[in-house]
Amino acid sequence: xxxxxxxxxxxxxxxxxxxxxxxxxxxxxxxxxxxxxxxxxxxxxxxxxxxxxxxxxxxxxxxxxxxxxxxxxxxxxxxxxxxxxxxxxxxxxxxxxxxxxxxxxxxxxxxxxxxxxxxxxxxxxxxxxxxxxxxx
Numbered sequence: 001x002x003x004x005x006x007x008x009x010x011x012x013x014x015x016x017x018x019x020x021x022x023x024x025x026x027x028x029x030x031x032x033x034x035x036x037x038x039x040x041x042x043x044x045x046x047x048x049x050x051x052x053x054x055x056x057x058x059x060x061x062x063x064x065x066x067x068x069x070x071x072x073x074x075x076x077x078x079x080x081x082x083x084x085x086x087x088x089x090x091x092x093x094x095x096x097x098x099x100x101x102x103x104x105x106x107x108x109x110x111x112x113x114x115x116x117x118x119x120x121x122x123x124x125x126x127x128x129x130x131x132x133x134x135x136x
């Protein structure tokens with residue numbers, strides 16, 4: 001799995017969160033998205049092998065509030081995945097082939113409606129318990 005370009009999880013309910021972490025761990029993929037930012041983003045046309053960690057993406061009804069798992073996913077799709085999955089895959093693949101950094105590739109994904117990239121936002125909590133969201 002660590003050699004895949006994209007790993008997608010459909011999260012129907014919150015009890016699946018631990019399965020995601022177990023899957024990533026067993027595949028030897030760093031659990032935290034921040035730990036996957038370090039390897040260079042390259043794609044070789046001749047070998048078809050990527051030297052980057054895969055994009056770890058989630059969608060489904062348990063992603064309507066993505067914050068409990070924000071540290072573990074590179075991106076979330078909020079909404080009907082069938083509507084955007086091809087655009088997400090094409091955007092990621094095109095960015096990889098163009099040699100963009102992982103951050104720049106994630107910036108491209110963030111331009112797609114419904115895609116939330118947690119690393120671009122800082123979440124804090126107010127005294128009244130409400131969230132404050134700020135761009136990084």
